[in-house]
Amino acid sequence: MKIAADVRRHLTRHLGPLLPIVGAVAVGFGVCGLIALWVGLSPRLMFQQLMIGAIEGPQLFETVARAVPLVGMTLAAAIPLRAGIVNLGADGQLALGGCAAAIVALYLPAPDLVRLGVALTAGMAVGSAYAALAAAGEIYAGVPLLLSTWLLTYPAKGLCGYLVRSPLRDPSTAWPSTARIAVGSRLGSLLPGTPVNQGFLLIALLAVAVIFIDRRSSVGFELRLRGLNQRFARYGGVALNRQTLGVMLASGAIAGLVGAIMVLGSQFRYTDGALTAPQYSWSGTLAALLAGGEPLGSVIAAVLFAALQTGGFAMERSVEIPRVLTMVLQSIVILFLAMRGAIWKRS
Amino acid sequence: MAYLEMIDIVKRYPGVLANDHVDLAVERGEIHAVMGENGAGKSTLMSILYGLQSPDEGYIRFKGSTLLLQSPLDAIAHGIGMVHQAFKLFESLSVWENVVYRREPRRGIFVDGARARAQVAELARRHGLPIDPEARVSTLPVGVRQRLEILKALYRDAQVLILDEPTAVLTPAEVATLFKVMRSLAAAGCTLLLVTHKLNEVMAVSDRITVLRNGRVAERLVTADTHVDAIVRAMTGHHVTLRLPKQPREPGAVQLEAKDLRVEQHGRRVVDDVSLSVRGGEIVGIAGVAGNGQSELIEALMGLTPVVQGSVLVAGRDVTHASVAAHRARGLSYIAEDRARTATAASASATDNLAMGFHRTAPLARKGLLQPQAMRAWASSLIERFDIKIASPETAVGTLSGGNLQKIVTARELAHNAPVLIAEQPTRGVDVGAIAFIHGELLAERERGRGILLVSAELSELLALADRILVMYQGRIVAEFARADADEATLGLYMAGGARA
Numbered sequence: 125m126k127i128a129a130d131v132r133r134h135l136t137r138h139l140g141p142l143l144p145i146v147g148a149v150a151v152g153f154g155v156c157g158l159i160a161l162w163v164g165l166s167p168r169l170m171f172q173q174l175m176i177g178a179i180e181g182p183q184l185f186e187t188v189a190r191a192v193p194l195v196g197m198t199l200a201a202a203i204p205l206r207a208g209i210v211n212l213g214a215d216g217q218l219a220l221g222g223c224a225a226a227i228v229a230l231y232l233p234a235p236d237l238v239r240l241g242v243a244l245t246a247g248m249a250v251g252s253a254y255a256a257l258a259a260a261g262e263i264y265a266g267v268p269l270l271l272s273t274w275l276l277t278y279p280a281k282g283l284c285g286y287l288v289r290s291p292l293r294d295p296s297t298a299w300p301s302t303a304r305i306a307v308g309s310r311l312g313s314l315l316p317g318t319p320v321n322q323g324f325l326l327i328a329l330l331a332v333a334v335i336f337i338d339r340r341s342s343v344g345f346e347l348r349l350r351g352l353n354q355r356f357a358r359y360g361g362v363a364l365n366r367q368t369l370g371v372m373l374a375s376g377a378i379a380g381l382v383g384a385i386m387v388l389g390s391q392f393r394y395t396d397g398a399l400t401a402p403q404y405s406w407s408g409t410l411a412a413l414l415a416g417g418e419p420l421g422s423v424i425a426a427v428l429f430a431a432l433q434t435g436g437f438a439m440e441r442s443v444e445i446p447r448v449l450t451m452v453l454q455s456i457v458i459l460f461l462a463m464r465g466a467i468w469k470r471s
Numbered sequence: 472m473a474y475l476e477m478i479d480i481v482k483r484y485p486g487v488l489a490n491d492h493v494d495l496a497v498e499r500g501e502i503h504a505v506m507g508e509n510g511a512g513k514s515t516l517m518s519i520l521y522g523l524q525s526p527d528e529g530y531i532r533f534k535g536s537t538l539l540l541q542s543p544l545d546a547i548a549h550g551i552g553m554v555h556q557a558f559k560l561f562e563s564l565s566v567w568e569n570v571v572y573r574r575e576p577r578r579g580i581f582v583d584g585a586r587a588r589a590q591v592a593e594l595a596r597r598h599g600l601p602i603d604p605e606a607r608v609s610t611l612p613v614g615v616r617q618r619l620e621i622l623k624a625l626y627r628d629a630q631v632l633i634l635d636e637p638t639a640v641l642t643p644a645e646v647a648t649l650f651k652v653m654r655s656l657a658a659a660g661c662t663l664l665l666v667t668h669k670l671n672e673v674m675a676v677s678d679r680i681t682v683l684r685n686g687r688v689a690e691r692l693v694t695a696d697t698h699v700d701a702i703v704r705a706m707t708g709h710h711v712t713l714r715l716p717k718q719p720r721e722p723g724a725v726q727l728e729a730k731d732l733r734v735e736q737h738g739r740r741v742v743d744d745v746s747l748s749v750r751g752g753e754i755v756g757i758a759g760v761a762g763n764g765q766s767e768l769i770e771a772l773m774g775l776t777p778v779v780q781g782s783v784l785v786a787g788r789d790v791t792h793a794s795v796a797a798h799r800a801r802g803l804s805y806i807a808e809d810r811a812r813t814a815t816a817a818s819a820s821a822t823d824n825l826a827m828g829f830h831r832t833a834p835l836a837r838k839g840l841l842q843p844q845a846m847r848a849w850a851s852s853l854i855e856r857f858d859i860k861i862a863s864p865e866t867a868v869g870t871l872s873g874g875n876l877q878k879i880v881t882a883r884e885l886a887h888n889a890p891v892l893i894a895e896q897p898t899r900g901v902d903v904g905a906i907a908f909i910h911g912e913l914l915a916e917r918e919r920g921r922g923i924l925l926v927s928a929e930l931s932e933l934l935a936l937a938d939r940i941l942v943m944y945q946g947r948i949v950a951e952f953a954r955a956d957a958d959e960a961t962l963g964l965y966m967a968g969g970a971r972a
Binding site for chain 1: 823836
């Protein structure tokens with residue numbers, strides 16, 4: 125009996141927060157099914173194609189490859205969100221991180237492995253520093269983070285765009301991009317023949333670390349309680365400004381790392397706009413919102429989104445159902461989840 | 472048959488039976504007190520009488536006929552008025568405009584201002600409510616605003632007036648004036664229902680008392696024939712000692728000291744050059760009407776609000792501009808006034824709430840990692856020691872009653888074993904049993920040599936616990952008394968700013 129009670133306690137403690145997500149996802153699928161019916165498509169065919177496109181055969185590796193940056197950007201959004209802070213500038217930190225990694229990988233005279241390590245570190249450092257700029261703005265000048273993170277995106281993208289158009293431009297391509305990074309400075313393939321590279325390991329490790337810190341460390345405790353009641357955290361002695369700075373440093377570092385992984389692992393050059401075009405930071409913010417910043421839930425949501433997106437591409441190709449429907453699905457899920465305040469508090 | 476009757480009233484909320492077959496009978500011209508602890512059902516009963524809620528069962532009879540109230544407008548139309556705890560006034564309008572609002576005397580499509588002013592002045596004079604009809608509400612003190620609320624109800628021909636905790640924000644002098652007004656209204660045939668939990672006021676002004684407990688009528692008493700102890704027994708269902716023995720004690724060294732402390736908000740001095748000291752084994756009380764700078768003073772002492780001038784010393788060390796964490800580390804613990812918004816996180820578990828402040832050091836954390844076993848054991852031991860009624864340490868504290876939530880806060884802050892405890896309104900809105908428990912704990916801590924700075928709006932609390940009492944008025948400390956030299960009347964005079972040298 126005691127074991128059963130223990131199991132139940134652990135289930136409610138660890139999976140309890142996931143219940144609203146499951147509900148919202150179910151409603152989302154339901155509504156999309158209805159939309160399909162309404163325009164004369166078979167919901168069955170749609171979901172079947174979506175599923176096949178997401179996980180069947182080689183498609184599974186497409187999903188995993190897409191999940192790597194998406195999970196990364198989700199963590200970059202989830203860490204601040206856990207404390208009730210929103211980092212809308214992940215795109216800028218992502219671009220700067222990718223650009224810095226490309227520059228190091230191309231021009232640092234050092235052995236291959238060192239150059240790779242420094243490139244990854246540089247991506248994190250630059251993303252981190254840029255995010256800290258926004259945090260400093262809030263702490264010392266009172267500029268709201270919501271505003272500063274978002275607005276600082278444009279100069280970051282602009283700077284990277286300038287660099288690859290003018291001083292770093294590879295004249296052999298039609299695109300504004302750097303030269304190609306040598307094989308030795310790249311993140312190698314993890315499973316030959318698939319798009320999954322070693323970045324997968326880095327992000328998986330990172331996710332485990334973030335979940336562990338969130339659940340088990342004093343730092344995670346302070347972050348979580350600030351998210352639940354900022355006044356209480358302040359009253360209890362949590363140094364809010366220092367925490368804001370720390371959170372933004374971590375978030376920016378992760379966004380920068382994702383940029384570095386994308387450049388070093390799959391694109392092999394920094395091309396203007398290529399890192400931000402898939403809108404990973406946007407999907408990541410949604411996934412983190414879905415789980416209220418709780419890292420395990422956020423990661424699960426991010427993987428689900430990655431599957432939906434690859435499934436959507438495949439569905440569009442094979443049966444010509446527009447993949448915008450998967451974006452509709454994502455939006456409905458978020459909207460329903462936003463209602464949880466009303467629905468889930470009552471029970 | 473009584474003048475006003477509420478018969479067999481039942482009101483259910485999900486999971487709670489707020490009113491369980493309640494009968495209330497009130498005679499014309501009577502001052503009838505409705506008493507009970509938080510959650511006893513008195514607010515529900517009064518909101519049914521004022522048409523804010525409709526009962527699931529039962530009905531209201533007034534002057535011999537049954538009333539069906541759909542809304543407060545119905546109640547007002549039948550002559551039932553209510554003065555809420557939080558006033559509902561237009562701050563930027565004048566007194567007469569507030570009184571006649573939506574019932575203006577008209578001339579054509581225009582408001583007949585001259586007639587309205589005259590009516591309001593006449594009404595105020597007839598009921599002995601001195602007030603200037605032309606004054607802007609924003610310039611009026613709280614006691615006068617309450618008078619205005621009463622006037623509003625009388626203008627709408629209220630024959631029954633419900634007063635919800637009317638003295639909560641008043642100075643003792645204003646309370647005395649209110650009671651005089653209440654008696655004269657009753658003498659003129661108006662019926663008053665007084666909702667309160669303050670025993671001395673009930674004894675002073677009411678004719679009869681209905682005591683509610685757990686949604687039922689626990690007792691009906693005639694004030695002249697009863698005693699405070701009997702009311703407390705009816706409210707709690709058991710005997711509670713309100714007078715706790717206090718041993719004389721020599722205070723020790725100074726633990727907390729403020730020198731010429733100044734805090735400004737919007738260019739105004741909300742704390743104006745305050746100096747005070749608290750020694751070990753001493754309870755220093757701060758009296759004052761809410762909003763005279765007490766909260767700001769405490770926030771400045773804790774490092775929660777910036778200090779413009781002056782200094783704060785804890786155990787002799789300057790912490791004026793240090794962080795909250797540094798204040799706590801140097802030896803302050805703090806029971807904040809607002810337990811639900813500041814002193815706890817409602818959706819977090821008792822374990823998390825009780826761990827706050829202990830979450831970085833052994834035994835609850837080692838090398839930066841939380842020790843879940845130790846955290847649970849810690850929470851369980853505090854829950855047991857303070858007799859907190861909670862399903863489990865994992866339960867979110869937002870589900871607790873006011874008294875139990877306050878015990879969570881008290882338990883955590885006392886556990887810090889800091890040399891100084893700042894207790895801000897430590898028993899506001901909690902039940903009588905919890906008040907007795909918390910008072911007992913504070914006195915025991917004084918015995919152990921802790922210095923306590925106690926801010927309270929309840930003079931009875933200060934007189935029962937404090938060794939010295941300071942009075943705050945408009946951001947300044949205007950008087951200081953040894954306990955032996957303090958009494959309600961004198962303190963009240965200083966609280967109202969009436970005795971400035």
